[in-house]
Amino acid sequence: MNSFDTVNHTDNISFYKNNPAILKQLFGNNKLKSLWLADMDFKVPEAVSDEIKRLADRAIFAYEFNNNDVFKALADWYRERHNLHLNSDMFIQISGVLTALSVIIQEFTNPGDGILIQTPVYHQFASIIKKTDRRLINNPLTLNDNEYRFDTEDLKNKLSNENVKMIILCNPHNPVGRVWTKEELTKLSEIAEEFNVMIVSDKIHSDIIYRNNKFNSILSLENRNHIALLGSPAKTFGMHSISNGYIYTHNESIFSRIQSKVESLFLHHGNVISNYATIAAYTKGKEWLDELTMYLEKNIEWINTFIKREIPQIKLIKPQGTYQLWLDFRELDLNKNQLNNILFNQAQLAMAPGHWFGKNGAGFMRMNIASPLDYLESSMNDLKQVMKRGLQY
Numbered sequence: 593m594n595s596f597d598t599v600n601h602t603d604n605i606s607f608y609k610n611n612p613a614i615l616k617q618l619f620g621n622n623k624l625k626s627l628w629l630a631d632m633d634f635k636v637p638e639a640v641s642d643e644i645k646r647l648a649d650r651a652i653f654a655y656e657f658n659n660n661d662v663f664k665a666l667a668d669w670y671r672e673r674h675n676l677h678l679n680s681d682m683f684i685q686i687s688g689v690l691t692a693l694s695v696i697i698q699e700f701t702n703p704g705d706g707i708l709i710q711t712p713v714y715h716q717f718a719s720i721i722k723k724t725d726r727r728l729i730n731n732p733l734t735l736n737d738n739e740y741r742f743d744t745e746d747l748k749n750k751l752s753n754e755n756v757k758m759i760i761l762c763n764p765h766n767p768v769g770r771v772w773t774k775e776e777l778t779k780l781s782e783i784a785e786e787f788n789v790m791i792v793s794d795k796i797h798s799d800i801i802y803r804n805n806k807f808n809s810i811l812s813l814e815n816r817n818h819i820a821l822l823g824s825p826a827k828t829f830g831m832h833s834i835s836n837g838y839i840y841t842h843n844e845s846i847f848s849r850i851q852s853k854v855e856s857l858f859l860h861h862g863n864v865i866s867n868y869a870t871i872a873a874y875t876k877g878k879e880w881l882d883e884l885t886m887y888l889e890k891n892i893e894w895i896n897t898f899i900k901r902e903i904p905q906i907k908l909i910k911p912q913g914t915y916q917l918w919l920d921f922r923e924l925d926l927n928k929n930q931l932n933n934i935l936f937n938q939a940q941l942a943m944a945p946g947h948w949f950g951k952n953g954a955g956f957m958r959m960n961i962a963s964p965l966d967y968l969e970s971s972m973n974d975l976k977q978v979m980k981r982g983l984q985y
């Protein structure tokens with residue numbers, strides 16, 4: 593039995609995903625199987641927990657900053673895993689990806705400027721744009737033959753007319769699981785360059801890539817001067833509540849401005865436990881990640897086969913990366929409340945409703961699959977039973 597099979601998280605109610613008050617607030621029901629949040633049930637690599645134990649035993653936490661070792665570990669990781677050559681002096685540490693995004697928005701745009709996102713997309717992008725008093729401009733993805741793509745005509749149109757100063761790219765794309773190709777990124781980047789718009793690329797999911805796909809960073813392109821990359825070990829190694837984030841750019845002027853801003857807010861100190869855990873993850877976590885990716889791929893295969901055989905009314909948009917599944921319920925022709933009722937009250941499954949991620953997410957549900965297979969099997973069987981009974985709205 594694989595170690596990924598043996599975890600049991602369901603009774604830990606201090607985890608956000610299981611907390612009854614949060615479940616009640618979000619889904620109107622506090623007795624639900626939790627499949628909605630993009631985190632992992634699995635234990636982190638042993639090298640990471642060993643490092644945290646070492647520090648706990650040492651029990652001395654004098655000022656200690658080892659950011660340069662973190663940056664070296666990151667640069668080595670990118671080179672070896674993604675064939676991407678980054679300069680370890682051009683990383684900036686910060687407390688998380690969302691903090692990074694907020695800082696960059698505030699440094700490079702002004703209130704009232706347009707910031708463009710591509711829905712359905714991680715809902716906090718819209719939330720940060722609104723909270724920082726910028727204007728949310730949407731360039732929805734198109735869906736044809738079960739594949740999401742950029743709509744480049746609409747993009748040009750929005751960049752011409754909406755005073756857009758920044759594009760937030762999600763690569764790989766949460767929630768639809770696309771891993772953007774080099775051609776797609778080149779096109780996007782050429783258009784951004786034409787309109788003199790900065791691209792901020794959130795690549796937090798870039799290490800969870802499935803067979804026959806390759807993570808392409810926008811930083812590997814020719815015209816890469818107007819780009820900032822945001823990342824974190826959180827999704828890769830299950831370090832959701834213990835990791836710092838980082839920013840990278842090739843552009844020295846962008847780098848200096850972000851660095852000054854981050855330092856002025858004193859956001860760069862980091863946390864030494866996160867730092868050592870990050871170094872351990874990136875230097876010793878490769879085999880663990882390979883095993884995890886294989887495990888997730890098996891989960892996807894099992895669910896895909898099950899859905900096709902048992903509940904064919906639902907369609908799975910197969911992900912190229914990320915551990916989020918995007919399930920298409922539109923054939924059932926239900927409104928939002930009816931679909932929520934089936935999931936949250938009848939099947940008792942907490943999935944993230946697609947409309948959280950933008951209007952064009954309506955009729956979909958996002959399901960997290962970084963869980964033991966037996967948990968996913970029993971969840972899908974619960975859904976099947978409800979479908980078999982005949983839908984009751």
Ligand SMILES: Cc1ncc(COP(=O)(O)O)c(C=O)c1O
Pocket residue numbers: 630687688689690691714762766794796797824826836837
């Ligand atoms: C695309 C994306 N960016 C950022 C985050 C959160 O990043 P952090 O916790 O480092 O702020 C998530 C979490 O789900 C995400 O999916």
